[in-house]
Amino acid sequence: MFLRKIEINGFKSFANRTEILINSGVTGVVGPNGSGKSNIADAIRWVLGEQSSKNLRGIKMEDVIFNGTQNKAKKAFCEVALYFDNEDRRIPYDYSEIVIARKMYRSGESEYFLNGASVRLKDILDIIRDTGIGKEGYSIVGQGRIDEILASKPTARRKVFEEAAGIMKFRTRKEEAEHK
Ligand code: ATP
Ligand code: MG
Numbered sequence: 652m653f654l655r656k657i658e659i660n661g662f663k664s665f666a667n668r669t670e671i672l673i674n675s676g677v678t679g680v681v682g683p684n685g686s687g688k689s690n691i692a693d694a695i696r697w698v699l700g701e702q703s704s705k706n707l708r709g710i711k712m713e714d715v716i717f718n719g720t721q722n723k724a725k726k727a728f729c730e731v732a733l734y735f736d737n738e739d740r741r742i743p744y745d746y747s748e749i750v751i752a753r754k755m756y757r758s759g760e761s762e763y764f765l766n767g768a769s770v771r772l773k774d775i776l777d778i779i780r781d782t783g784i785g786k787e788g789y790s791i792v793g794q795g796r797i798d799e800i801l802a803s804k805p806t807a808r809r810k811v812f813e814e815a816a817g818i819m820k821f822r823t824r825k826e827e828a829e830h831k
Contacts, residue, residue, distance in 0.1 A: 652735055652736065652737050652738075652739055652741035652742055652782065653673075653675075653735065653736050654673055654733060654734070654735055654736075655672070655673060655734045655735065655736045655748075656670060656671065656672050656673065656732075656733075656734035657670070657671040657673070657691065657694065657695065657731070657732070657733055657734075658670050658671075658730075658731065658732040658733075658734070658752075659671070659691070659694050659730075659731050660729065660730045660731070661716060661717045661726035661727075661728055661729035661730065662690070662693075662694050662697070662715055662716070662717065662729040662730070662731050663687065663690040663693060663694070663715055663717065663729075664686075664687040664690050664717070665687065665690065665694070665717065666717045666720075666723050666726065671691065689708070692791065692793070693707045693708065693715070694731045695731075695733065695791065696786045696791060697715060697731060697753065698731040698732070698733055698751060698752065698753045699733075699751070699775070699779070699784065699785055699786045700753075700763075700772045700775065700776060700785075700786055701786045706786075712755070712759055713757055713759065715729055715755070716728065716729045716755065716757060717729065727756060727757060728754060728755060728756045728757070729754070729755055730752060730753065730754040730755075731752065731753055732750055732751070732752035732764075733750070733751045733752070734748060734749075734750050735748065735749040735750075735751070735784075736748065737749045741782055742778055742779065742782055742784075743778060744765075744778045746766060748766075749765070749766065749778075750764070750765070750766050750767065751763075751764070751765060751775055751779075752764040752765075763775055765778070780819055780820045780823065781814065781817040781818070781819050781820050783814070783815065785814075787814075788814060789811060789814060789815050
């Protein structure tokens with residue numbers, strides 16, 4: 652399983668549909684200050700269900716929609732799609748390609764899609780659990796996160812290891828069963 656492509660449209664500084672293709676090996680993103688590098692990481696976190704505008708470096712959620720410039724009108728909505736190669740079926744959903752997408756309007760109305768079908772965020776979180784993908788997963792290491800992990804309480808740190816070891820799903824199912 653690997654991330655093959657990121658499609659960003661109307662999100663933050665990405666006014667127009669932009670495709671970021673990712674090849675094998677290490678990919679770096681370079682550019683001047685304020686050119687939108689961190690906005691790519693924000694887009695990935697957002698499509699994976701980030702609900703906190705603060706974590707996306709904004710004040711209100713609407714701030715993630717392209718807000719216009721002197722010569723470009725603002726956008727009414729934004730969308731982000733992640734294309735995963737799933738030949739190895741690491742994501743337990745029987746397709747060779749998994750597309751996770753989210754679309755949001757200025758009203759705040761937000762929709763999630765799994766391979767084109769409208770789904771709940773919970774459905775997406777269910778299939779990516781234990782894959783390392785996810786806004787809290789170990790695959791996105793934000794600035795300051797390393798210090799946070801080192802300084803955290805043993806119980807919180809254990810969760811990071813459980814996610815990495817792939818046993819988080821059992822904990823979640825146990826907790827769900829206990830609360831029924
Ligand atoms: P640095 O090298 O300083 O970390 P960066 O390449 O990571 O810079 P970002 O933080 O990704 O830059 O991008 C910031 C830019 O995104 C700013 O110019 C800001 O105006 C723009 N931006 C953020 N939100 C929006 C929005 N809703 N509409 C239009 N532009 C936006
Ligand atoms: Mg940055």
